[in-house]
Amino acid sequence: MNKRMIIYILGKMLGVEGVVLLIPAFVSLLYWEKSGFSFLIVSAILGIVFLIFGRKRPKSTRIYGKESFAIVALAWLLWSLFGALPFVISGSIPNYVDAFFETVSGFTTTGSTILQEIESLPMGINFWRCLTHWIGGMGVLVFVLMITSLDDENSMPLMRAEMPGPEADKLVPKARNTAAILYGMYFVLTAVEVVLLMFGGMNLYDALIHSFSTAGTGGFNNRNTSVAFYDSAYIDGVITVFMILFGVNFNLYFLLLLKDWKSVLKNEELRAYLGVIAASVTVITINILSIYENVFHAFRYAAFQVASIITTTGFYTADYELWPELSKAILLVIMFIGACAGSTGGGIKVCRFVILLKSIRQEIHKILHPNAVTVVKLNGKKVGQDTLRGINVYFAAYVFILAASVLIVSIDNFDFATSFSGVLTTINNVGPGISKVGPVENFHMFSPLSKIVFSFDMLVGRLEIIPFLLLLSPALWRKKF
Incomplete structure (x- = not known):
């Protein structure tokens, strides 16, 4: 375990966060808000941390898989711990546990909140809230790798440990160039949506x-x-389309740049993702038709909410708690599924379900034809045993953490739908759940213990469980410096 290198990289990353905090500080300055000083204070603290830990490069710089997982988990935790300070110092969220929950929700792109009144927040503070989404969407480590000089030998293990999905690959030979390409596409799509x-x-x-x-x-x-504030079919449509676009594996956009249309059109995960969206929108539109004026309105609200839930964005334009039970059940199911691997969306990921279904079909085929040689394939390529084993471990750990979290949160004595969907929506990084954590409600009424559990679930869900479980393993830290 190369602990000195871990500390060096973390020091460097916290220095980057200190620089990023100058952006909301500038926004606060534009609006003549005192909250800007809170960003400057935390930025200065992180600058000192960088000078102490992130300047002197250790003699031994090599890191392996275990160091990468530890760095990823610690980086997200530390960015959230320090990122919460401006909320507390400015007085916008005086309670640190609440501020930590809000910051974790931001960086993990969950969108759950404890705030009952958002419009009264200072402009700079709210800008920081939303900027955490943009940074966390593609990944804190990917963001740092793009703008720092960390060598390529160490960069790729970090990217693989952070990128969502069963596997992560380079787009180009150098990991830093891969990070730059990812953020380039990310920036362009964001800019187009702004316009x-x-x-x-x-x-x-x-x-x-x-x-x-x-x-x-x-x-x-x-x-x-x-x-829903804007009550605009145009705005709903733009955001619906872009939510779906950001839920697609960014590797496919790179293939589009290379004009490899065939690989994109044949991608099984993409087809399954779009198929689930189409089927869900169709059924919900029919199911809620009696609530709205016409088919167009029913389709508009169904499409927006399906896109919001399956991509784990968490926006809403309608209170789906008032919809029929079938519609709510469909939303709950796609909350489990989530978006594509390699996207900014959360959830279990479409490709895992595709592989799981193919594995079940393979087992049934083996029973019927014992001598047959069968393999599980995705996009024409064989899925390795390590990947299959990883998916099985992921599902087992997911169920265990989900059950344990529901039990702890149930201490607050809310109804089961509230406790279960609260855990489900945080571990899948969705945002709103159902019942008392529905689209027009939030998490303010939970105890500090439950908020810490929810924060843990958000981090675990965003980092796909294993990095945080490794971080909690004593065996990881036994070796000396």
Whole structure:
């Protein structure tokens, strides 16, 4: 275990966060808000941390898989711990546990909140809230790798440990170039959405923070009634399309740049993802038709909410708690499924379900034909045993953490739908759940213990469980410096 290198990289990463905090500080300055000083104070603290831990490179710089997982888990935890300080120092969220919950929800792009009144927040503070979505969407480590000089030998293990999905691959030979390409595509899509939202009547500030949240599939914004505030079919349509786009594996966009249309069109995960969306929108539109004026309105609200839930964005334009039980059940199911691997969306990921279904079919085929040689394939390629084993371990750990979290949260004595969907929505990084944590409610009424559990679930869900479980393993830390 190369602990000195871990400390060095973490020191460097915290220095980057200190620089990033200057952005909301500048926004606060533009609006003449005192909250800007809170960002400057934390930025200065992180600058000192960088000078102490992140400047002197250790003699031994090599890191392996276990160090990468530890760095990823610790980086997300530390960014959240320090990122919460501006909320507390400015007085916007005086309670640190609440501020930590809000920051974790931001970086993990969950979008769950403890805030009952959003529109009264200082502009700089709310900008920071939504900016955490944009940074966390593609990944804290990917963001840092893009703008620092960490060598390629160490960069790829970090990217693989952080990128969502069973596997993560380079787009180009150098990991840092891969990070730059990912963020380049991410930036362009975000910029296009900003422009389109401004065409719909949003001012630049509103367009930026809604685009940050859409890009990161997070859900924070500056309106108490979310996107429903605008009551605009155009804005709903733009955000719906971009939520779906950001839920697609970014590797496919790179293939589009290479004009490899065949690989994109044949991608099984993409087809399953779009198929689930189409089927869900169709059924829900029919199911809620009696509630709305016509088919167009029913389709508009169904499409928006399906896109918001399956991509784990968490925006809402309608209170789906008032919808029929079938519609709510469908939303709960796609909350489990989530978006594509390699996207900014959360959830279990579509490709895992595709592989799981193929594995079940393979087992049935083996029973019927004992001598047959069968393999599980995805996009024409054989799925390795390590990947299959990893998926099985992931599902087992997911169920265990889900059950344990529900038991702890149940101490607060809310109804089962509230406790279960609260855990489910946080571990899948969705945002709103059902019942008392539905789209027009939030998490303010839970105890500090439950909020810590929810924060843990958000981090575990975003990092796909294993990095945080390794972080809690004593065996990881036994070796000396």
